Amino acid sequence: MKDDKIEIVIDYHFKDQSILKNALTHSSFINDKSKLKNNERLEFLGDAVLELVVSHYLYENCNNRAEGEMTKLRAKIVCTDSLAMAASDFQLGNYIYMGKGEENTGGRTRKSILANTFEAIIGAIFIDGGLEEARKFILCKLKNNIDDSVKGKLVFDYKTKLQEHIQQKADNDIDYVVISEEGPEHDKIFNIQLLLNGKVIGSGAGSSKKEAEQHAAYNGLIFLGEVHEK
Amino acid sequence: MKDDKIEIVIDYHFKDQSILKNALTHSSFINDKSKLKNNERLEFLGDAVLELVVSHYLYENCNNRAEGEMTKLRAKIVCTDSLAMAASDFQLGNYIYMGKGEENTGGRTRKSILANTFEAIIGAIFIDGGLEEARKFILCKLKNNIDDSVKGKLVFDYKTKLQEHIQQKADNDIDYVVISEEGPEHDKIFNIQLLLNGKVIGSGAGSSKKEAEQHAAYNGLIFLGEVHEK
Incomplete structure (x- = not known):
């Protein structure tokens, strides 16, 4: 598992590699002696970047939809199931730094971990490369979910x-x-x-x-x- | 009441004046014959821009705060009371296009209308001028609320x-x-x-x-x- 391989998968090269490492670090990987930070602050930021990019896309592409409808569409696109599905598509689970206990109980396929790490990577790209780079990444990985959602076809079952x-x-x-x-x-x-x-x-x-x-x-x-x- | 006066108050000049008009148009102003659109779609977008700008500010300026704490701070900064208070500070109510019925029942000082129109203006600046201009506006008008919130001093009572x-x-x-x-x-x-x-x-x-x-x-x-x- 190398961080540079995930850069190929997400099609973004980090100027600051420590941000990428931060984004991939699940809280279970951290112990008291470690100087590493977990990815939850980047997840907090990435969640907001994601919300904006999806909102902007819907605003531009769904001229005929009222605010209430767009709110429902957005909620479906950014929900844990949707993000976990998109994260599975590029095997994000394989690149996460996590504790052995978490790994042994199926952490690498756990939806919440996949969705949260996906958001942390969005936050990391935003900090490292700005909104446009984050937008490119989001639309590349979530375009199918967005389009399916707009057509009423996004199914997580x-x-x-x-x-x-x-x-x-x-x-x-x-x-x-x-x-x-x-x-x-x-x-x-x-x-x-x-x-x-x-x-x-x-x-x-x-x-x-x-x-x-x-x-x-x-x-x-x-x-x-x-x-x-x- | 002229739209160009509000441009002085918000310290932003719109390249496309129709977006500003859209942002200032409350649903009560619209009747069936009107070709105007109400500001709810811009409010939807502005809400997401606001969330990102505040999240980014907290991420950069509260290094020692965990994700859960930042989530609480953000919620307080972007809540209706906070936005209405900031909107009152620059008399936003005076510039809103609203129906007579709404106006006669105190619409110009109603918190929900002030907060929503504030978000619509954020959305309008984002569309017209991009994220940086929206960030400038938000930090100018909400800086006191953000700082008070971080210090635990933001009171709406x-x-x-x-x-x-x-x-x-x-x-x-x-x-x-x-x-x-x-x-x-x-x-x-x-x-x-x-x-x-x-x-x-x-x-x-x-x-x-x-x-x-x-x-x-x-x-x-x-x-x-x-x-x-x-």
């Missing part, structure tokens, strides 16, 4: 989305199978495989069966080409 | 603020007197005078006695030099 896709062909059969349950009762991790006509097309982990199934469905949609993995 | 100020001198006596009640029972407007030792030092109108008293106290604070009227 991957199981439903997969079901709808599968139903287009008759006699398709999907099945979610629990492969393993790890950890103590109060902190279990479920691993689930998704089978389409008996063939594994995705798998997912999560702290509940429901969450693991959603992740498996999401990976299944990537496999089927319905979600684009950039 | 003007009656309490006045009381605290008055108590510094012994044998001061303040009194709120209802001068008139206008309009039907369900839509009354109260006019109240504030007396300090029997002398009128402020007056205020509102849809409740409480609201009218707050406005009177606010004007009393201006009279006493405790709130600055720019």
Whole structure:
């Protein structure tokens, strides 16, 4: 895992590498001896940058929408599910500095961590390169979600989305199978495989069966080409 | 009432005067025959610009504050009371295009209208002149509120603020007197005078006695030099 690889993925080169490192540092990575800062202040800033860029885009591109409608669209575009979905698309989870405990309990695929780190990176680009660079990054990574949202098609329920896709062909059969349950009762991790006509097309982990199934469905949609993995 | 006068007050000259007119147009001014648009879409955009500018200021100037603290500070700085107070300071109410009905029921001093129009002007400056011009305007008009908030001194309860100020001198006596009640029972407007030792030092109108008293106290604070009227 190297920070310069993520610069290729996000298509932005930081003048100040310490800001990038700050943006990628989850609170679980910090211990008392460490001089590192976690990414929460950058997340605070990035959240506001994101809100402005999306608001401006909607203002410019949805002339016929009233303020109330735009507020609803914006909320959907910047919600945790939307950001986590976009962050998954470029495997942001792989680049986050996090504690072993967090990692072992599925931290790299946890929606809240993905969404918050995505916002921290936005904040970091804003500080390092200004609003225009942040706008480019946001519109590149969230354009599909924005367009889907404007068309009323942004769906975060991957199981439903997969079901709808599968139903287009008759006699398709999907099945979610629990492969393993790890950890103590109060902190279990479920691993689930998704089978389409008996063939594994995705798998997912999560702290509940429901969450693991959603992740498996999401990976299944990537496999089927319905979600684009950039 | 001319739009060019407000340009002096806000210290920004619009390249596109129609955006300024749009920002100053309350929904009550619009009728079916009018081709004008109300300012709600600009308010939507301005709200996001304001949030970013304040977030960035806090990020840069409060190095020792955690994300949760900054979120609370920001919420206080951008709340309706704070924006209405700042908007009152430059008499924004006088420049708003509003319907007669709204005007006759105290619309020009209504906090929600003042705050929303303030945000609409921020949105208009952002569209017309970009983020830097919007930042200049926001920091000029909200700097006192931001600094007071950071110091934990931002107070919107003007009656309490006045009381605290008055108590510094012994044998001061303040009194709120209802001068008139206008309009039907369900839509009354109260006019109240504030007396300090029997002398009128402020007056205020509102849809409740409480609201009218707050406005009177606010004007009393201006009279006493405790709130600055720019």
